Amino acid sequence: MIGILLAMLAGLLMSVQGVFNTRVMDSSNMWATNSWVHLTAFTASIIIWFFTGRENLLSVFNVSNKLYLIGGVIGAFITFTVIKSISNLGPAYATMLILLAQLVVSCSIEAFGLFGTEKICFEWSKLIGVALMIAGIIIFKK
Secondary structure (H helix, E strand, C coil): CHHHHHHHHHHHHHHHHHHHHHHHHHCCCHHHHHHHHHHHHHHHHHHHHHHCCCCCHHHHHHCCCHHHHHHHHHHHHHHHHHHHHHHHHCHHHHHHHHHHHHHHHHHHHHHHCHHHCCCCCCCHHHHHHHHHHHHHHHHHHC
């Protein structure tokens, strides 16, 4: 139950953050906004780290595959693409397409066992779910 609630909270926060970031960009520019978003996230993370145990910050470099360390770089491009998609499509339509892409990529990661995830067998019900999402987006857009 906690996982479901946290996932719903993540969706809520991502939607609000996308709109907030887009509004900041309206009065600035893309990369200044992106820098501000990640600077404030870094600051919040350091403050929370300071009060919650202070494990070794450099332990992140102990990760087995160093490729995983580029998550922050990916985060910068996520912020860029979310801002631009919301600017061009509006929050609801952009979010639907973002969620569809997340679902397809996440299912692919699981199906092929990529990035150290447990490989999960393909099920037709997942493909039907994706098709229903696409149908929902088409209906929503009309």
